[in-house]
Amino acid sequence: MRTLIFRTTxxxxxxxxxxFSIFVLxxxxxxxxGGFIGGLIAASAFAIYGIACGVSPVRxxxxxxxTAISGFxxxxxxxxxxxxxxxxxxxxxxxxxxxxxxxxxxISTVIAFDIGVYLVVVGSITSIALAxxxxxxx
Amino acid sequence: xxxxxxxxxxxxxxxxxxxxxxxxxxxxxLGVSIFGNAVNLTIFTSGRVVREIPPIIPLDLSVPDGxxxxxxxxxxxxxxxxxxxxxxxxxxxxxxxxxxxLGTDDTDGMRxxxxxxxxxxxxxx
Amino acid sequence: MAVPGTEAVDLSGAMVLAATPSADWLVVAPVAIPIVxxxxxxxxxxxxxxQASVAIIGLIATLACNLLLLLRIMDQGPVVMxxxxxLPPFGISFTADVxxxxxxxxxxxxxxxxAFYSTADIGTIGRRYGFYPFLMLMMAGVGGSFLxxxxxxxxxxFEVFLISSFGLLILGSEHRQLDGATKYAILNLIGTTFxxxxxxxxxGAFGTLNMADIARKADSVREVAPLTTLAMFFLLAFGMKxxxxxxxxxxxxxxxxxxxxxAALFGGVLTKVGVYALLRVLVMLLPPERxxxxxxxxxxxxxxxxxxxxxxxAQTDIRRALGFVVISSVGIMLAGLALGxxxxxxxxxxxxxxSMIVMAALYLLAGIMNGLGGSYSLRTLSGxxxxxxxxxxxxxxxxxxxxxxxxASGLWPKxxxxxxxxxxxxxxxxxxxxxxxxxxxxxxxxVFILAVxxxxxxxxxxxxxxxxxxxxxxxxxxxxxxxxxxxxQPVINIAEQAAGGILDASTYIGTVFxxxxxx
Numbered sequence: 054m055r056t057l058i059f060r061t062t063x064x065x066x067x068x069x070x071x072x073f074s075i076f077v078l079x080x081x082x083x084x085x086x087g088g089f090i091g092g093l094i095a096a097s098a099f100a101i102y103g104i105a106c107g108v109s110p111v112r113x114x115x116x117x118x119x120t121a122i123s124g125f126x127x128x129x130x131x132x133x134x135x136x137x138x139x140x141x142x143x144x145x146x147x148x149x150x151x152x153x154x155x156x157x158x159x160i161s162t163v164i165a166f167d168i169g170v171y172l173v174v175v176g177s178i179t180s181i182a183l184a185x186x187x188x189x190x191x
Numbered sequence: 192x193x194x195x196x197x198x199x200x201x202x203x204x205x206x207x208x209x210x211x212x213x214x215x216x217x218x219x220x221l222g223v224s225i226f227g228n229a230v231n232l233t234i235f236t237s238g239r240v241v242r243e244i245p246p247i248i249p250l251d252l253s254v255p256d257g258x259x260x261x262x263x264x265x266x267x268x269x270x271x272x273x274x275x276x277x278x279x280x281x282x283x284x285x286x287x288x289x290x291x292x293l294g295t296d297d298t299d300g301m302r303x304x305x306x307x308x309x310x311x312x313x314x315x316x
Numbered sequence: 317m318a319v320p321g322t323e324a325v326d327l328s329g330a331m332v333l334a335a336t337p338s339a340d341w342l343v344v345a346p347v348a349i350p351i352v353x354x355x356x357x358x359x360x361x362x363x364x365x366x367q368a369s370v371a372i373i374g375l376i377a378t379l380a381c382n383l384l385l386l387l388r389i390m391d392q393g394p395v396v397m398x399x400x401x402x403l404p405p406f407g408i409s410f411t412a413d414v415x416x417x418x419x420x421x422x423x424x425x426x427x428x429x430x431a432f433y434s435t436a437d438i439g440t441i442g443r444r445y446g447f448y449p450f451l452m453l454m455m456a457g458v459g460g461s462f463l464x465x466x467x468x469x470x471x472x473x474f475e476v477f478l479i480s481s482f483g484l485l486i487l488g489s490e491h492r493q494l495d496g497a498t499k500y501a502i503l504n505l506i507g508t509t510f511x512x513x514x515x516x517x518x519x520g521a522f523g524t525l526n527m528a529d530i531a532r533k534a535d536s537v538r539e540v541a542p543l544t545t546l547a548m549f550f551l552l553a554f555g556m557k558x559x560x561x562x563x564x565x566x567x568x569x570x571x572x573x574x575x576x577x578x579a580a581l582f583g584g585v586l587t588k589v590g591v592y593a594l595l596r597v598l599v600m601l602l603p604p605e606r607x608x609x610x611x612x613x614x615x616x617x618x619x620x621x622x623x624x625x626x627x628x629x630a631q632t633d634i635r636r637a638l639g640f641v642v643i644s645s646v647g648i649m650l651a652g653l654a655l656g657x658x659x660x661x662x663x664x665x666x667x668x669x670x671s672m673i674v675m676a677a678l679y680l681l682a683g684i685m686n687g688l689g690g691s692y693s694l695r696t697l698s699g700x701x702x703x704x705x706x707x708x709x710x711x712x713x714x715x716x717x718x719x720x721x722x723x724a725s726g727l728w729p730k731x732x733x734x735x736x737x738x739x740x741x742x743x744x745x746x747x748x749x750x751x752x753x754x755x756x757x758x759x760x761x762x763v764f765i766l767a768v769x770x771x772x773x774x775x776x777x778x779x780x781x782x783x784x785x786x787x788x789x790x791x792x793x794x795x796x797x798x799x800x801x802x803x804x805q806p807v808i809n810i811a812e813q814a815a816g817g818i819l820d821a822s823t824y825i826g827t828v829f830x831x832x833x834x835x
Contacts, residue, residue, distance in 0.1 A: 124358025131351045141335040144344045145399045181280045223505055230512045237520025267468055274475045278505055289494040303495040304573050312632045312694045
């Protein structure tokens with residue numbers, strides 16, 4: 054598997070996939086896509102990088118432990134639901150606001166929830182994939 | 192459309208049950224994964240199949256204009272796919288590790304937790 | 317969705333417009349708190365020193381919310397909150413009635429006590445592997461199962477606590493744990509997939525998954541859909557989760573393999589979620605089908621309790637014997653389900669409270685016995701009474717409770733079940749419950765005689781084990797055991813109210829759909 058060609062292209066491929074996964078995540082707001090599928094794409098990017106270059110470079114590149122990433126995602130998702138406590142509406146109600154960064158952008162708890170899902174999926178699937186790869190090469 | 196789907200579901204169920212009756216963990220896992228897909232297809236069929244009419248309410252109405260496709264089964268199936276996918280991934284790791292540690296994927300040979308011929312409790316004291 | 321206000325479609329007709337009182341958040345809190353704490357603990361998995369205290373704080377908060385929720389429900393009736401403001405049945409409703417809230421309260425109590433015990437039992441490595449995050453997420457799943465009012469959501473919570481329980485089960489990665497976990501994981505996954513199949517078919521018949529909506533529509537759907545088949549499917553699926561007789565073999569294969577505190581949690585809490593789901597679906601949603609299946613359920617119950625306790629009689633390892641005692645207690649709970657009258661169901665619910673606490677306490681007791689006597693085997697364990705009289709006292713209380721003898725908590729639910737089965741003319745079921753009590757006395761009495769009373773010449777090998785924490789945790793659990801045994805009336809009231817709430821679902825339905833109008 055670790056041919057020169059694969060090892061050379063894998064980092065570019067992986068970074069492209071991570072970029073695409075973020076695109077899919079944000080696109081999921083109005084069109085097909087979303088946190089889960091984006092997270093899967095990102096996790097497969099890390100898996101490919103792991104197959105090509107070994108597991109420890111992936112762990113170094115991620116910096117945080119994959120399960121810590123999924124924990125953070127879970128926290129983000131849960132908190133985006135809990136925000137509605139302060140608005141007097143039921144749990145997980147979407148709350149919208151508009152900020153202006155040159156152009157007006159709508160942000161909402163819905164997208165925060167989706168980002169949380171993305172991180173949960175990235176973290177958990179990457180940790181499973183890395184665990185499998187580690188055992189294969191061990 | 193429903194009879195064809197029902198037939199497909201039946202084939203999926205029988206394949207999965209056949210695989211799950213095997214002694215080998217990997218076949219059981221494949222069976223479980225097909226089982227999950229059979230159920231997803233069941234949910235899809237239960238939601239009634241309507242083709243090519245997306246459930247979108249026209250701008251000037253407040254209810255859909257006639258019969259539309261049911262969006263709920265897709266949400267349910269997506270959830271079920273996510274869950275069965277993560278379980279399958281986890282079980283694959285677990286089974287692989289069990290195979291490495293115990294040296295077998297034959298369920299008959301996996302008797303570490305419940306060894307054969309254990310001594311009986313003392314009958315008197 | 318674009319900017320609110322520019323929409324042409326008016327969504328207000330599909331949404332809950334009344335402001336949500338903050339007190340309604342009590343329905344979500346027993347799930348949200350463990351999730352938030354579990355997420356934080358997952359992020360800081362390597363800070364092993366603070367893990368336990370953070371988890372205990374989270375569990376205390378969960379327990380407090382469950383208590384407040386139960387008090388509110390007893391006072392004002394069921395509480396409902398529908399996610400995302402969408403009107404039920406389109407939004408997912410969390411609906412807490414007395415049954416769900418009281419079981420959630422007892423489960424969180426057991427979890428809290430187990431977390432106390434775990435501070436000594438789970439070392440740095442177990443904490444690094446994520447014992448506490450998994451514990452919190454499992455409790456989130458258990459709480460969600462008890463409080464949700466949506467059948468598909470119930471499935472999701474089942475899976476949440478299932479996957480966390482996998483994590484807890486393989487914490488040490490020993491060979492026997494991997495062996496047990498593989499069987500546990502595969503068979504439980506098949507069980508929940510059966511549940512999903514049943515849910516799919518039910519959705520096909522009803523077109524809704526909201527429990528209140530199902531209960532409301534059941535009479536009109538009954539003519540056109542094979543609901544008895546569905547009920548049988550649910551019986552199989554939840555019976556598998558509850559470890560009822562023909563589909564219980566995953567339990568004795570796995571429950572003795574993990575750390576003892578994990579076994580205590582599982583034995584105390586997890587099977588009861590299956591029993592709860594059976595009560596909810598068969599009694600509240602499909603009562604005529606339950607009546608039709610009551611013969612089957614009765615035989616399953618009798619076989620589960622008798623064969624379970626027979627298994628316990630044949631075991632040398634205390635933990636394996638306790639696994640079989642868990643099975644036989646499930647059989648006793650199913651007896652009330654088979655009867656289906658108010659007193660029988662109240663007996664089942666009371667027995668569920670009792671069994672959660674007592675089974676967890678018995679596993680913890682086994683852990684302490686192992687710490688003091690150096691073994692789980694009845695062949696080597698001996699002479700605990702001479703050196704540790706306190707452990708003998710706890711063992712006696714718990715064994716009396718489990719066997720259903722006074723003065724402990726097992727007596728009253730069994731009295732209720734026996735009386736209910738005699739009233740219903742099902743004397744054989746009463747006989748099975750009594751015979752199970754007798755055999756449980758034998759099985760656990762033997763543990764007491766051999767491990768506690770039997771004298772050995774050689775000294776007991778107690779090496780640097782302090783049972784103090786164990787005594788404290790058992791002491792906490794012994795309080796409700798003795799209370800329920802000596803002064804059962806408040807608990808009987810709760811159990812009867814819970815049984816009344818599922819036998820007559822009109823209050824439950826009225827809470828979810830206030831006007832009684834079609835959505």
